[in-house]
Every structure is written in C-alpha cells, then in structure tokens.
Amino acid sequence: xxxxxxxxxxxxxxxxxxxxxQSMPVREATPVVVxxxxxxxxxxxxxxxxxxxxxxDASTDVVLPTPxxxxxxxxxxxxxxxxxxxxxxxxxxxxxxxxxxxxxxGRSFVIEKxxxxxxxxGGAVQPTPFLDVSDKITTAGNEQGLLGMAxxxxxxxxxxxxxxxxxxxxxxxxxxxxxxxxxxxxxxxQSAFTVLTVAQPASNHNxxxxxxxxxxxxxxxxxxxGAANDRFGHGQNPDTLxxxxxxxxxxxxxxxxxxxxxxxxFVNADWNGRPVRDEVWAIGLRNPWRTSFDRVTGDFWIADxxxxxxxxxxxxxxxxxxxxxxxxxxxxxxxxxNASECDRSxxxxxxxxxxxxxxxxxxxxxxxxxGNAFPQWDGIYFYGDYCSGRIWALAPDxxxxxxxxxxxxxxxxxxxxxxxxAGELYALDYGSGVIYRLTAAQSD
Numbered sequence: 001x002x003x004x005x006x007x008x009x010x011x012x013x014x015x016x017x018x019x020x021x022q023s024m025p026v027r028e029a030t031p032v033v034v035x036x037x038x039x040x041x042x043x044x045x046x047x048x049x050x051x052x053x054x055x056x057d058a059s060t061d062v063v064l065p066t067p068x069x070x071x072x073x074x075x076x077x078x079x080x081x082x083x084x085x086x087x088x089x090x091x092x093x094x095x096x097x098x099x100x101x102x103x104x105x106g107r108s109f110v111i112e113k114x115x116x117x118x119x120x121x122g123g124a125v126q127p128t129p130f131l132d133v134s135d136k137i138t139t140a141g142n143e144q145g146l147l148g149m150a151x152x153x154x155x156x157x158x159x160x161x162x163x164x165x166x167x168x169x170x171x172x173x174x175x176x177x178x179x180x181x182x183x184x185x186x187x188x189x190q191s192a193f194t195v196l197t198v199a200q201p202a203s204n205h206n207x208x209x210x211x212x213x214x215x216x217x218x219x220x221x222x223x224x225x226g227a228a229n230d231r232f233g234h235g236q237n238p239d240t241l242x243x244x245x246x247x248x249x250x251x252x253x254x255x256x257x258x259x260x261x262x263x264x265x266f267v268n269a270d271w272n273g274r275p276v277r278d279e280v281w282a283i284g285l286r287n288p289w290r291t292s293f294d295r296v297t298g299d300f301w302i303a304d305x306x307x308x309x310x311x312x313x314x315x316x317x318x319x320x321x322x323x324x325x326x327x328x329x330x331x332x333x334x335x336x337x338n339a340s341e342c343d344r345s346x347x348x349x350x351x352x353x354x355x356x357x358x359x360x361x362x363x364x365x366x367x368x369x370x371g372n373a374f375p376q377w378d379g380i381y382f383y384g385d386y387c388s389g390r391i392w393a394l395a396p397d398x399x400x401x402x403x404x405x406x407x408x409x410x411x412x413x414x415x416x417x418x419x420x421x422a423g424e425l426y427a428l429d430y431g432s433g434v435i436y437r438l439t440a441a442q443s444d
Contacts, residue, residue, distance in 0.1 A: 076403040080376045081393040082443070083408040085427055085436035089125060092118070092433040094145075096208075098418025098426050101151045101161070105184070108420050110428075110435065113145035115165070119185045131177060131187040137165045140203065143226075144170060147208025152251055153216050155179075161187070162195065162218065162250065164208050172198040172206055174220060176250065195250055195257045198241050202226025205287040205305075213247075214298040214318060217261055219281065220246040221288035221302070229307060229338070230329035235284055238266075238276040243328065245288065245302070247281035265323030282316075284326040284347070290365035290416055294318075295423065296379075303365025303383055304350075306332045311363035312350035313383055313394065324348040352394055352404050359388035364414045371423035374440050382407075382425060382438065384414045391427070412436070 094113040101107060108120040115134030119126040139145040148164035155161060159179035167173050178191035200206060205223030213219055224243040225232040234242040249259040258279075260267060266276035271283070287305040294301070298318030304326060306312060310333030314326060325347050329337050333353030336342035354360065364384045369377040377393075384391040389410035397403045415430035425438040 076380070076393055076395055076405045081380065081405055081407045082441040083391060083393075084439045084441040085408070085410060085412070086439045087434050088426075088437050089120065089435040090433055091125070092428075092435065094430055095415065095428045095433060095435065096145070096147060096430065097149060097416045098420070098428060098435060099149055099151070100419070100421040101155055102153075102421060103151075103156045104421075106421050107185075108418070109149060110418075111146055111149050111163075113147065113430075114139060115146045117146075117149065117163075117187075121185055126185050128186065130185060131163070131189065133163065133165060133189075136167055136173075138168045138170060141166075141170070143204045143206050147206060148210040150210035150212055150218065153212050154251060158254070160251075160254070162210050164210050164220070166200065166203075166206055167197075170200050170203055172196075172200055172208075172222065174210065176254075193257075196220065196246075196248070198222060200225060200242075201232050207285075207288050209288065209291045211291055211293055211300075213293055213300065215261075216249075216251060218246075218248045218250045218258070219291070219300070220248060221285060221291055222246065223285065223287040224328065230286070235286065235328040236325075236330070238271050238274045238280075238283065241277055241279060243283065243285050244277075244280045245282040245285065245291075246279040247322065248279060263321070265321055269323070271323075271325075281322040282324040282326060282348075284324075284328045284330070286328040286332075288365075289363070292365060292367045292419070294368040294381075295370050295419075296368070299368065301365060301368070301381060302326070303363045304328070305362050306353075307337065308356065309333075310335060310353050310355055311360070311385070312353040313363065313365065313381075314348065314350045315381075316348075326350075351402055354385075354392075360385045360390065361387035364416060366417035367419045367425055369423070369425055369438075371425065373424060376440070382417065384412075384417070384427070386414050386430075389414050 092110055092112055095110055096113045097111040099109055110118045115137045116129040117131045119130045137145050144166040146165045150162050152160040160176055162176050164174050174196040176193040176195055177187045180186040180188050202225055204226040207221040207223045209221050211219045222242050222244050224230050224234045234240050247261055247264055249261050252259055260278045264278055266280050267278050285304050288302050289305055291302045300316040302314040304312050312333040327347040330342050331337055334349055364386050366383040368381045381394045389412040390406055391408040393405045393407045395403050412427060412429040413431035414427060416428045418426040427436045
C-alpha cells in the first residue's frame with residue numbers, strides 16, 4: 001500500500017558526481033549475469049580523467065583478495081538474486097535515507113535532504129515530521145543538506161539519536177537529539193546537542209552517513225573536502241578529519257560531545273612517522289556516501305564514490321583494529337589514479353569496483369540482507385548506482401574470491417538503500433520521492 005503525503009520535488013540531486021534524471025517506471029529484473037572472480041596477480045591500472053562528469057566503460061569483474069566476511073556464502077546463482085522493486089511509499093521530497101530505531105516498535109524513519117525526518121508507523125506515514133531542521137541546513141550545493149541518521153544502541157533507555165547535516169555555512173554537523181517524553185513519534189527540537197563540527201572547504205563530498213558498530217561506537221565517514229582530484233590534499237593528510245572514518249564514543253558520558261575510544265588505532269601510534277588525530281579509524285576516503293554494518297557478522301561495508309571513472313566497495317571484518325588506508329588519491333578503485341603505476345603497499349583495496357559507462361556515475365552502498373522474507377538472500381550484499389539505477393549483489397564465493405552479479409537495471413535515481421527493523425531492504429528514488437521494497441521477482 002502506498003501512503004501519499006505530498007507531491008515529491010523533482011529537483012535534481014547531483015549527489016556525488018554528476019547524474020542524469022531517471023523516469024519512474026520500474027522494470028522487472030534483467031537476466032542475471034554472474035561474474036565469479038578470482039584475485040588477480042596485479043590489478044590493471046589506467047589513468048583517470050580530471051573531468052568530474054566524464055563517462056567511461058563499465059566493468060564489474062576485477063577483485064583483489066581482501067578479508068572475507070563471515071559466514072561464507074555459496075556462489076551467487078540467478079535463482080538466488082532475481083530482484084523486483086515493490087513501491088510501498090511515495091510523496092517524499094528528496095529522500096536520502098531510511099532506517100529504524102531498533103526499539104522493537106517496527107517503525108521506520110525516512111530522511112529528506114531538505115531537513116525533515118518522517119516516521120512510518122504501522123505502515124502509515126505520520127502526518128507530522130519526527131524532526132524538522134530545515135532552518136539549520138543549507139542545500140545550496142547539490143550534496144548539502146540533512147544526510148544521515150543513527151539511533152543510539154541504548155535508545156530505549158535514553159531516547160538519543162544522532163543526525164548529520166551541513167549547516168548554513170556548509171560545515172558538517174553531527175548533532176544529538178532526544179525523543180519527546182510525550183510522543184514516541186516526535187523528537188524534542190530543544191534537545192539539540194552538538195557532537196562534532198567539521199569545516200568543509202567546498203560544497204561537495206560531504207558523505208553524511210552515521211553508523212553504530214557492534215562495539216557501540218559511532219562511525220562517522222567524512223569526504224575529502226570536495227572539489228575534484230583531492231584538490232585540498234586531505235586524502236593522505238593525517239592532520240585533518242576529512243577523508244577519514246572517525247570512531248567516537250558518544251554514549252558513555254552524555255555530558256560530553258564524545259570521548260576517544262582507548263583502542264582507536266592512532267591513539268598510541270603514528271602513521272608513516274606522523275601523528276594522526278585520535279578520532280580517526282581509517283584514512284584515504286574520497287566520499288564514502290553510504291556505509292553499513294552487517295547485523296549478523298559485524299562486517300563493515302564502505303562504498304566510496306570515485307572521481308570520474310571507477311566506483312568501489314570495501315569491506316572490513318568485525319573486530320578489525322582499524323588504521324586502514326583505503327588509498328585515495330593514490331588509487332581510484334583498483335587502479336592507480338592519474339598514473340600508470342603507483343605504490344600500493346600498505347593500502348586496503350576494495351573487494352569490487354566498477355566503471356562508469358551506460359549511465360553509471362556514483363556508487364550507492366547498501367546492506368547485507370538479513371531479513372526473513374527471502375532466505376535465499378541471506379548473507380548477500382546489495383548495492384547500486386545513483387545515476388543508472390542498476391543494482392548488484394555481492395557475496396564471497398567460498399574460495400577467497402567474490403561473486404558479483406547485476407540483478408536489476410531499474411529507472412531509479414538511487415540515492416540510498418534502507419534497512420528496517422526486521423532486516424528487510426528498501427531502495428529510495430531521489431527524483432520521484434518513492435520508496436521501494438526489495439522483493440524476489442517471480443520466475444518466468
């Protein structure tokens with residue numbers, strides 16, 4: 001059933017690179033092409049153009065051996081991953097995320113880039129926003145606005161949740177709020193508590209995701225400061241929080257913005273002889289727009305948007321100590337950036353990448369499926385492309401490599417995936433304002 005609230009804006013969201021407007025109809029799954037990939041001896045390299053909007057040919061069949069998530073999953077088969085998108089809610093204005101509170105209520109929360117958060121309770125979109133911060137944010141840049149949300153692991157006890165937005169000066173702000181004492185579907189707007197601010201030198205590459213890991217700490221991905229080609233030199237700069245993933249303790253002492261976990265990787269260690277900010281868990285990211293933790297294994301999935309040729313997906317195993325260097329701007333995906341050769345030593349490379357072409361432009365990270373409706377999907381990671389609307393499935397092949405399959409060629413402007421409390425997955429169409437549930441396509 002579709003719960004309609006108001007007419008969706010058809011404003012275009014360049015989001016992470018450049019994009020082309022997508023039309024509404026949803027197509028059935030195209031024939032699945034499964035690429036079972038073995039780790040190559042050395043990845044192919046090619047130079048990247050300096051034009052942020054350039055397009056190249058598509059490729060999804062190059063993988064390096066990196067830590068394999070657990071448990072192992074058999075090689076993908078067409079029967080496992082045939083996909084259909086079922087429209088379930090519409091009328092949102094520039095939706096960029098869907099999540100849940102983990103409180104047993106079964107509610108979902110939809111974030112609009114324009115500054116509002118809406119509650120879906122009992123299958124119905126509530127008439128009043130859960131929270132409205134539209135007066136705090138800027139959307140002057142295509143990638144600015146209200147971008148992320150995460151509920152504290154102890155939300156049931158303290159009612160705390162966190163949002164990530166760009167303020168009117170373009171600064172990244174992570175803020176804590178508390179749910180209303182009188183209505184679980186309303187937040188207290190007066191409870192705003194600033195956790196973190198990070199100045200942004202440009203209006204793009206704001207990332208915006210927030211994730212609580214299995215360790216109870218808040219992970220905050222940050223882009224490289226924007227413009228293009230790591231113009232500000234943040235990718236390999238240990239002195240800045242930009243181009244990093246931060247790991248913060250925001251629950252132990254609510255009177256403090258955050259504490260530094262004592263086991264953060266750079267608290268007692270340097271990087272190449274240089275000190276690194278204690279907040280940092282990983283470096284070398286360009287624009288990690290969407291990340292997620294596997295709710296069963298704790299694997300950390302990081303989809304990092306490329307410059308103008310290659311998109312990438314990374315995964316880190318649970319309990320990993322951090323200190324990773326994901327390579328930007330030395331690498332773009334599995335290839336050297338703007339060079340025929342580069343030094344890959346000490347870098348953590350993606351498990352899969354794909355090239356632009358055929359409408360591809362910007363990776364949208366997703367989730368490992370852990371719902372009950374489609375047990376054949378258990379352990380499969382779904383991700384997609386913002387511009388083309390293509391959706392892929394990715395899983396370990398059981399022998400140290402990966403199986404990667406395109407499972408749907410849709411018309412969505414795919415701004416985000418979402419996961420509800422039951423583990424079912426959703427796809428958000430930024431242009432139309434429609435939210436789709438991922439379901440299995442009927443056999444021919």
